[in-house]
Amino acid sequence: MKIVLHHAHEARSMRVLWMLEELGVPYDVVLHNFFDKSLRSPDYLAINPAARVPALEIDGQVICESGASIEYLCELFPEKGLGRPAGDPERMAWLDMLHYAESIGQHVANLTQAHIVLYKPDMRSPTQMNLEARRLLKVLGRLENRLSDGREFVMQSGFSGADCAVGYGVDVARRFVAFDALPRVAAYRDRLVARPAFKAALPPEGVQCIYTQDFYEAPDV
Amino acid sequence: MILLHHIPFSRSFRVLWLLEEMGLRAELKHYSITDGSLRAAEFKAISPVGRVPALEIDGITIFESPAIIEYLAETRPEHGLGRLPGDPERVAYLEWLGFGETQASILGSLNMQHLFMGDPTPASPVMMKLEAARLGATLKAMDRVLADRDWLLPSGFSAADTMMGFNLFSAPYYVRLDRFPNVQAYIARIEARPAYQKARELDGQQEFYKQDFYDVPEA
Numbered sequence: 552m553k554i555v556l557h558h559a560h561e562a563r564s565m566r567v568l569w570m571l572e573e574l575g576v577p578y579d580v581v582l583h584n585f586f587d588k589s590l591r592s593p594d595y596l597a598i599n600p601a602a603r604v605p606a607l608e609i610d611g612q613v614i615c616e617s618g619a620s621i622e623y624l625c626e627l628f629p630e631k632g633l634g635r636p637a638g639d640p641e642r643m644a645w646l647d648m649l650h651y652a653e654s655i656g657q658h659v660a661n662l663t664q665a666h667i668v669l670y671k672p673d674m675r676s677p678t679q680m681n682l683e684a685r686r687l688l689k690v691l692g693r694l695e696n697r698l699s700d701g702r703e704f705v706m707q708s709g710f711s712g713a714d715c716a717v718g719y720g721v722d723v724a725r726r727f728v729a730f731d732a733l734p735r736v737a738a739y740r741d742r743l744v745a746r747p748a749f750k751a752a753l754p755p756e757g758v759q760c761i762y763t764q765d766f767y768e769a770p771d772v
Numbered sequence: 773m774i775l776l777h778h779i780p781f782s783r784s785f786r787v788l789w790l791l792e793e794m795g796l797r798a799e800l801k802h803y804s805i806t807d808g809s810l811r812a813a814e815f816k817a818i819s820p821v822g823r824v825p826a827l828e829i830d831g832i833t834i835f836e837s838p839a840i841i842e843y844l845a846e847t848r849p850e851h852g853l854g855r856l857p858g859d860p861e862r863v864a865y866l867e868w869l870g871f872g873e874t875q876a877s878i879l880g881s882l883n884m885q886h887l888f889m890g891d892p893t894p895a896s897p898v899m900m901k902l903e904a905a906r907l908g909a910t911l912k913a914m915d916r917v918l919a920d921r922d923w924l925l926p927s928g929f930s931a932a933d934t935m936m937g938f939n940l941f942s943a944p945y946y947v948r949l950d951r952f953p954n955v956q957a958y959i960a961r962i963e964a965r966p967a968y969q970k971a972r973e974l975d976g977q978q979e980f981y982k983q984d985f986y987d988v989p990e991a
Contacts (some may be wrong), residue, residue: 576797600913612863616870618838623866626857628793637846641834645845650836654821657877669898676896693820706806 552627554578555608557598559585560754561761563656564605566617566719570624570712572748574631586759618649621712633712641706645713648705651693652716658687659720662727666767675687677770684769689729691736694721698735703742718743726767774798777818777826779805783837783876784825786937788974790844792967793934794851798827805888818854832868833951838869838935845931853931861925865932872935877912878903879942886946886986893989901988907946911955918954922961929965935970936962941978945986 556571558564558580568677571578574620583589583604590602599606599615606613607620607625614620625634657728661683669675697705697768704710721740730737754760774791776798778784792800803809803824810822819826819835827834832846834840845854855865882903885895914924923929924936940959943949949956962968 554848574936590784601909609863614867615861616867616874618873619863619866619870623863626862641898642846643830643834643839643843647834647836647929652838653838654836655878659882660877663894664899664902668902669896673894674898676885676889676894676899679885679895679896679899682884684890690821696820 553612555581557583557595557604557606557608559583559588559590559604559761560758561723562604563617563660563719563724565626565752566652566715567605567607567620569749569752570621570633570715572751573633573710573712573715574624575747576628577618584759585761609693618653618716620693622649625712633710635706635711636707641708645706647713649716650714652692652713652720655687655694655717655720655724657662658683658690659723659727662687662767663723663761666727667761672770675770677772679770681772682726687724688732688761691721691724691728691733695733697737704739715744718749722764726762726765727769729766773828775801775828777801777803777815777824777828778976779803779810779885780940780979781823781938781978782824783938783943785975786837786900786934787825787827787840789843789968789971790841790853790934790935792885792971792974793853793931793965794848795843796848800974804979806979835939838873841869841931841934853929855925855927855930861927861930864925864926865930868932869935871910871913872932872939875907875939875943876935878907878910879939879946882907882946882986883942883980888978897989904946904988908951911943911949911952912945914958915952915954918958922958933962937968942980945981945984948985 553636554576556564556567558568558577568580575655589595596602598608598613601615603615605617605620614623629636635641662680665675665680665683706713721736722744725740774796776784778788778800803815809815816822818833825837825840828838831990834843847857849856857862880898885893885900889895916966
């Protein structure tokens with residue numbers, strides 16, 4: 552089996568890179584960059600016409616949605632125990648958490664767009680930025696509740712692929728909302744970023760990244 | 773008993789439609805974004821984020837619509853609407869479920885900026901333009917795929933198509949669909965399905981859109 556991941560540092564493809572590291576299976580990475588034209592090259596457009604990352608190539612099939620990539624990788628390697636397959640008592644909750652990651656991801660993406668992609672302040676809407684930060688905080692409240700029974704990961708039974716999906720969003724979210732009111736989420740993030748597989752998915756020192764600040768304050772309205 | 777917490781023309785319509793395709797009738801509990809019912813303590817106890825859908829089924833409650841769709845297709849395989857592990861279309865099925873939510877996130881952002889921030893909206897025209905262009909790109913991708921097939925998957929109608937239940941209602945408010953004839957024909961096929969028609973009957977009146985089309989305001 553040949554697995555190739557198209558990745559850009561700190562992008563949503565980091566979920567899949569982290570997942571591959573957790574699985575410990577052989578794969579290749581093709582690194583792309585938002586700051587040049589590599590996502591728009593004819594070679595890459597033939598793989599992913601949307602010119603976005605991730606694109607995960609597995610024996611000729613291409614998956615471009617990070618959540619779908621994680622779900623499929625869990626099914627390809629059931630012996631690694633990172634999925635909760637049909638029939639598992641945690642199946643429904645696992646699916647709900649996997650897709651919950653997109654609820655986090657949407658607000659994080661909107662905030663990234665507003666604070667970073669719109670590079671001049673007069674392009675931005677302070678009202679929208681405040682609103683998105685509040686919505687993100689509210690969505691993270693669900694995770695705070697979920698962790699209130701003392702569980703370490705989103706599944707009671709332990710770490711799973713859903714943590715790669717949710718955890719990436721949480722790690723970016725702390726750049727846009729303070730975690731003071733979310734102590735369990737903060738501790739959850741600490742557990743995740745300490746994992747060797749997470750660290751292996753981080754960009755190396757000194758490369759150009761999406762996020763250049765630890766925290767992006769919403770402007771006053 | 774199946775209970776669906778629902779707002780007309782929202783993501784919960786996906787679930788309502790899929791249940792109809794399976795011949796399952798849910799009890800509907802209607803909410804409104806304007807009357808405070810989403811923020812009421814009673815609903816907060818059900819949905820921690822105060823959002824629809826929430827589906828109570830099989831003794832559990834599920835919130836994320838793609839998760840509900842996957843769950844229903846897996847636990848009711850006799851309807852043949854999922855593409856389960858081992859199916860040659862498994863990857864494409866998961867991909868379309870993800871695509872549906874990627875597209876919906878753009879629509880959610882456009883809805884927020886055009887409809888829910890006040891009138892005139894203090895949203896950023898640059899961002900509204902960017903989001904409309906991104907939405908157009910997703911429709912273009914669909915148009916290409918639908919050139920040679922009736923449904924998102926080559927083998928025929930599936931639960932992945934029901935992800936479009938919210939998307940394709942909302943998209944024409946922000947992007948003119950005459951550029952995408954295959955998407956228009958796909959919408960016509962969807963509207964001809966009896967289960968879709970029944971779900972629309974049960975759905976209720978939409979409260980989001982006050983005009984037929986929302987242009988990007990001048991910067």
